[in-house]
Every structure is written in structure tokens, then in C-alpha cells.
Amino acid sequence: MFDYGYFRFASKADVLDTAVEYWNPGKTKFWSDAGIDLVIDRRDGYFIYDMSGRRLIDLHLNGGTFNFGHRNAELVATLKSALDYFDMGNHWFPSLARSAFAEKLVKTAPHMKYAIFGTSGAEAVEIALKTARYATKRRKIVSIIKGYHGHSGLSVATGDDRFSKIFLADRPEEFHQVPFNDLDALERALRQRDVAAFIIETIPATYGFPMPNEGYLQACQDLCRRYGTLYIADEVQTGLMRTGVMWGWQGYGLQPDMFVTGKGLGGGIYPISACVVTERCGGWLHEDGAAHISTAGGSELGCVVAHQVIDILQRPEVVSNVHYVSDYFQRALAEVMAANSDIFVGVRQRGVVIGLEFDHPEGAVAVSRALYEHGVWAIFSSLDKRVLQFKPGVLLDPDTCQEIIDRLQAAMPRARALLRSSRRAV
Ligand SMILES: Cc1ncc(COP(=O)(O)O)c(C=O)c1O
Incomplete structure (x- = not known):
């Protein structure tokens, strides 16, 4: 019996059955079929524990x-103490936490x-x-193929058809996509001067x-300026020191x-x-500050935690740890690749944003499974299954870095075997 006080389950199978029945049958079955039978239970730092008690290093x-790892002690303490004073707050009014965090964020x-x-x-x-x-x-939006x-209304329309068409949320008349690293295609898309x-x-x-070609992003920004289009950097995965600086751009x-x-x-x-946003973009905040409303957006508790997140990331020892982890993996991954060059063919890296390329259309799916069996959880890229997303945390310590590399090296024969059997199946 797994008794958590708030709820209890007879077994892991019981959780999986309940998930299929009441939560999300497709997602639950997808992972079972992929040989990943993970139900995350305890979590601590960069370790997650399956319900069976098995420990995995979280590289996803x-x-x-x-x-910062799971349940980072400083952030948990920050949230607990914030709960003695704040709650979600009321988005309608100016607030202590929201003002303080807005200032802190804008100043980065x-x-x-x-x-x-x-x-x-x-x-x-x-x-x-x-x-x-x-x-x-202007109404039109251009994004990258x-x-x-x-997955919300406008954001999903910028992305892959897989996610928009199922909900009839694609909008081909307003949303246009161009190939990554293709400046001519971007210029063709912008030159009517009708792209917002x-x-x-x-x-x-x-x-x-995939890494931007030398000068590509700068040239994109220049094209945007030339044609009166605004340049939006999505830093959801590349921000917060993950490329070695606060914001990837x-x-x-x-x-x-x-x-x-x-x-x-x-x-x-x-x-x-x-x-x-810049001053120019912020115009609507003057005309009608309530034009975008979000009850939980910028909740005060979130602002207190996020204020601390930025604070931690600005500490010199954290900045130098990001560089340590990034240099460590640059060296170590080159060695693992050299020793496994029949399947492991490339490393894409900027800071701790890392992708490992394998020589098979579904190579990273096999490596993800092999790593899982060897105590590391890292996910393949949904839109290019040759590439494993290898995402170390910014606070990783040297011993865990070494353990990750040892486990990656140990998982390679199993990955090779899985790839051979899937090649035979093809
Ligand atoms: C680059 C990028 N942008 C936006 C999003 C959407 O974030 P959320 O899932 O919090 O809506 C994601 C989520 O994975 C992302 O990776």
C-alpha cells in the first residue's frame, strides 16, 4: 500500500490504471509502450525516484x-515563508511582490x-x-518550421501541424512558417511589410x-527591423543562464x-x-492595462519565488558553476562520442543547452530508453527523434556530472542493441 495521507494506491499498476481511466490514456500508454514505466514519486535535487524506489538522475x-533541481531547499524555504504573508494576490491591483519582481526582471x-x-x-x-x-x-505572424x-490559441498556431490541426487551430492565412537558418525564406515572408x-x-x-548559423539570429533581427516586424525571442528553454548568460539572446x-x-x-x-517588452511594445499598457487579464498570472507567491530565482542566478558562484558544468560536458561528451562513433555522431551545445545526435531516425528514442534502464532520465526531441535532449541543471556538482557520463557510457551497448533490432524491424 502506498499511503500518502491525501490519497492511497495499492500499487504502481493501480496508479497507471487510474491514470488511463481518469487522466490521459494516450500519454500513459505511450510511455508504457516505449518501455518507460516511470511514475515519479519522491524527488530531491537532481534525482527523481520511481514508485519502485529506483533512483534516476533527471537530465530532462x-x-x-x-x-535548480527538484524542491530546491532555498526556494522551498522562500515559498514557505512567503505563505506566512502572501497568497496569489489580486491581479487587478498594484502589488508589492509583483512590482518588486517586475523591476528585478526588467533590470536583467x-x-x-x-x-x-x-x-x-x-x-x-x-x-x-x-x-x-x-x-x-498587423495581423500576420512568422515562425520557424x-x-x-x-499549445494555447495563438501560440499553437505558430507550431507544428501535429499540435494545431487536431484541434482545428491552425490558421494558415495569418501564420506562416519558414525553415530555420534560411534568411532568404524569412526575407520573402517579411517583405510585404504585413508581418507583426x-x-x-x-x-x-x-x-x-539545432544551432543557429553564425550571424543568423542577428540577420533575422536586422530583417525584422528593415520590414517593421517585431522580433520575439522565446527564451522558455534558453533563458535563466542555461546558455551561460542570463538570456540566450x-x-x-x-x-x-x-x-x-x-x-x-x-x-x-x-x-x-x-x-x-520594450517601451514601444508596452503601449497597450497605457491605453488599456486590463486588455490582457490573467487571474493567476503573476501571482504574488510566484513573484516572490521568481524574484529569488533571478537572485540565485546572479550569484557569481552560480554563474561559474554553469560554466564548469558546460565545460565538463563538452570534454566528456566528446570522449563518449569518439568511443561510440558508429551510432553517436554529433554534439550540439551552448552552455548547458545540449543535444546529442544519433545516426538513426529514431536514435534518441533508443538512447533515452537505454539511459532510463541505466538510471538516467533524458528525453528525445519530439520533432527530431535523432536528437536526445541532454539537459544538465545549473547547480550540478562534479560527482553527479561524472556519474551521468559513466552511466551514459554504460548505456551505449544497450542503445546499440536496441538500434540494431529496430533497423532489422525496418
Ligand atoms: C520554447 C518553448 N516555448 C514555450 C513553451 C510553452 O510553455 P508551457 O508549456 O509552460 O505553456 C515551451 C514548453 O515546452 C517551450 O519549450
């Missing part, structure tokens, strides 16, 4: 949500003016796209972290008109997201 971090990007809060990455993207339409009085910006915004992840995560010398952040902003314990 849910896209950086657990950038000196050319910006306002922070507009939401609860999820998708909501922050929604705010950015609406803001662009307000500021330009295989980009990913969330170009939105792009600084390094597209769900597409497997800073490392490329950009000055986006807006950027969006979420996931790890709430430290993995209280959901919050933000769209940060």
Missing part, C-alpha cells in the same frame, strides 16, 4: 523547469521596459503575439537544439523587441511566466 528537467535586460506576467510559457507567448499586433496593427511555443512579429526560440528545443548580441520566459522561472515549485 522538464525543459529547464527543474534548472536594460533595453526593456515592462514585464507582463502569465502562468505558462504559452500564455507569455500569447501576450507577446497580441502585443505585436497591437504595436504594429518545427519551432515550439506552446517573427517569433523564434533562440535555440529551438523541441527540434533538437544576450550571448548573440541581440536586442529583441520582446522576450518570453517561463518554466524554470518558478523554480519548479510555483508556476509563473513573463513577456518582457
Whole structure:
């Protein structure tokens, strides 16, 4: 019997059956069929524990949500103490926590003016796209083929057909997509001067972290300026020091008109997201400040936690740890790749944003499973299954870095065997 006080289950199978019956049959079965029978129970730092008690190192971090690990002690203490005073707050009124956090966030990007809060990455993207339409009085939006910006109405229309068409939420007349790293295609899309915004992840995560070509992002921003289109940087996965600087766009010398952040902003314990905008983009906040309303967006508890998240990320020892972890994996992954070059063919890396490329269309699915069997949880890229998302946390210690590499090395023969059997099946 698994008795949690609030609820109890007879076994792991009982949880899975309940999930199939009342929660999400498709998702639950997808993982069972993939040989990943994970039900996350206890969680602590960069470790998660399956209900069976088996420990896994978390290299998925849910896209950086657990950038600081699970239940980070400092953030848990911050949230607990905030609960003695604050609650969600009332979005209608100016507030202590919201004002303080807005100032802190905007000051991380000196050319910006306002922070507009939401609860999820998708909501922050929604705010950015609406803001662009307000500021330009144009309707069209351009994004990248295989980009990913969330699943709400406007955000899902920027993404892959798989997620929009099922809900009849694709909008081909207003939303246009161009290939990543293709400047000519972007120019063709913008030159009618009728595009409100170009939105792009600084390094597209769900597409497997392909790296922007030298000068590509800067040239995109230049094209946007030339044709009166606003440049929106989606920093939901590349922000919060994961590329080695606070915001990924800073490392490329950009000055986006807006950027969006979420996931790890709430430290993995209280959901919050933000769209940060320039003075020009913030015009609607003067005309009608209630034009975007979100009851839980920028909740005061979230603001207190996120304020602390930014504070932690600004500490010199944290900044130097990100560089340590990034350099460590750069060296160690090159060695693992050299030893397994028959299947492991590339490393894409900027800071702790890392993708491992395998020489098979579903290579990362097999490696993800092999790693799972060897005590590491890392996920394949949904929109390019050759690439494993390898996402170390910014506070990882040297011993855990070494353990990850040892386990990766140990998992390679099993990955090779899985790939051979899937090649035979093809
Ligand atoms: C780059 C990017 N943008 C936006 C989102 C949407 O965030 P959320 O799931 O919080 O709505 C995600 C989520 O994975 C993401 O990876």
C-alpha cells in the first residue's frame, strides 16, 4: 500500500490504471509502450525516484523547469515563508511582490521596459503575439518550421501541424512558417511589410537544439527591423543562464523587441511566466492595462519565488558553476562520442543547452530508453527523434556530472542493441 495521507494506491499498476481511466490514456500508454514505466514519486535535487524506489538522475528537467533541481531547499524555504504573508494576490491591483519582481526582471535586460506576467510559457507567448499586433496593427505572424511555443490559441498556431490541426487551430492565412537558418525564406515572408512579429526560440528545443548559423539570429533581427516586424525571442528553454548568460539572446548580441520566459522561472515549485517588452511594445499598457487579464498570472507567491530565482542566478558562484558544468560536458561528451562513433555522431551545445545526435531516425528514442534502464532520465526531441535532449541543471556538482557520463557510457551497448533490432524491424 502506498499511503500518502491525501490519497492511497495499492500499487504502481493501480496508479497507471487510474491514470488511463481518469487522466490521459494516450500519454500513459505511450510511455508504457516505449518501455518507460516511470511514475515519479519522491524527488530531491537532481534525482527523481520511481514508485519502485529506483533512483534516476533527471537530465530532462522538464525543459529547464527543474534548472535548480527538484524542491530546491532555498526556494522551498522562500515559498514557505512567503505563505506566512502572501497568497496569489489580486491581479487587478498594484502589488508589492509583483512590482518588486517586475523591476528585478526588467533590470536583467536594460533595453526593456515592462514585464507582463502569465502562468505558462504559452500564455507569455500569447501576450507577446497580441502585443505585436497591437504595436504594429498587423495581423500576420512568422515562425520557424518545427519551432515550439506552446499549445494555447495563438501560440499553437505558430507550431507544428501535429499540435494545431487536431484541434482545428491552425490558421494558415495569418501564420506562416519558414525553415530555420534560411534568411532568404524569412526575407520573402517579411517583405510585404504585413508581418507583426517573427517569433523564434533562440535555440529551438523541441527540434533538437539545432544551432543557429553564425550571424543568423542577428540577420533575422536586422530583417525584422528593415520590414517593421517585431522580433520575439522565446527564451522558455534558453533563458535563466542555461546558455551561460542570463538570456540566450544576450550571448548573440541581440536586442529583441520582446522576450518570453517561463518554466524554470518558478523554480519548479510555483508556476509563473513573463513577456518582457520594450517601451514601444508596452503601449497597450497605457491605453488599456486590463486588455490582457490573467487571474493567476503573476501571482504574488510566484513573484516572490521568481524574484529569488533571478537572485540565485546572479550569484557569481552560480554563474561559474554553469560554466564548469558546460565545460565538463563538452570534454566528456566528446570522449563518449569518439568511443561510440558508429551510432553517436554529433554534439550540439551552448552552455548547458545540449543535444546529442544519433545516426538513426529514431536514435534518441533508443538512447533515452537505454539511459532510463541505466538510471538516467533524458528525453528525445519530439520533432527530431535523432536528437536526445541532454539537459544538465545549473547547480550540478562534479560527482553527479561524472556519474551521468559513466552511466551514459554504460548505456551505449544497450542503445546499440536496441538500434540494431529496430533497423532489422525496418
Ligand atoms: C520554447 C518553448 N516555448 C514555450 C513553451 C510553452 O510553455 P508551457 O508549456 O509552460 O505553456 C515551451 C514548453 O515546452 C517551450 O519549450
